[in-house]
């Protein structure tokens with residue numbers, strides 16, 4: 001049972017996904033795409049109402065302390081399956097969805113029970129430290145420096161942005177990779193849900209150069225920003241990850257775009273700081289719904305703009 005008035009445990013989220021699959025058994029599927037270091041399933045919830053559709057892939061909560069990201073992912077699933085609004089229903093009428101609500105289940109549990117501020121996975125990486133930043137472990141231009149000399153990742157195991165001993169070394173990274181291998185070719189849009197700061201970021205993270213379809217990425221991003229702002233005035237910054245936020249190599253969106261050719265690839269940094277308060281990663285449960293409502297409005301506009309440009 002999930003109500004979006006509190007943050008669910010991993011068990012509650014998984015039970016709710018199971019329940020939604022039973023309720024909507026003919027159009028949904030749950031695939032275990034991998035197993036975390038501590039043995040937890042990494043699950044992709046899919047929605048498909050037809051065949052031959054293009055797809056959207058969502059990855060949420062790869063950073064464990066960013067709880068709002070999985071809460072928004074379950075809210076999105078609920079909207080796609082139960083909304084009576086025809087403009088929301090249209091979002092899954094001819095589009096397949098693959099949604100990983102908890103890309104880092106070990107970290108999520110650890111952040112709930114031991115350390116609220118935990119970001120990484122939970123694999124031992126040195127005599128003293130645990131965890132790889134899975135959003136620095138992907139293979140496409142892993143651990144490269146940008147034009148300013150910034151690595152945007154760390155080779156120090158105890159760092160919060162540790163890239164891993166080798167690229168694609170982590171079970172959690174490989175789980176997402178297996179979803180890309182299976183569905184990447186039919187996918188037009190990939191979004192990684194994070195918090196916080198109100199950013200909508202497209203490739204690249206590893207270089208300050210703009211990607212080939214920069215204009216398209218920007219116009220789809222601006223559609224998200226404008227629709228979201230129209231809901232409640234929250235203002236997102238849109239642009240390339242490296243230039244708008246900071247350098248980072250080995251991120252999922254760079255890899256989705258560069259290694260799998262997914263043409264529309266983004267990071268969303270949701271609520272955490274602003275006129276409603278400065279909470280950082282510890283966003284009050286009362287703000288789950290306002291955040292989810294504005295993000296879903298943004299996604300709807302983004303998808304419609306992508307369609308207008310010939311995608312999806």
Ligand code: 0X9
Pocket residue numbers: 063066135194195196201204205206241242245246247248249251267269
């Ligand atoms: O550092 C990250 O992985 C993301 N920010 S977070 O606070 N959620 O950890 C930002 C990733 C966006 N990519 C780049 N800035 N290159």
Ligand code: ZN
Pocket residue numbers: 063066194195
């Ligand atoms: Zn994050």
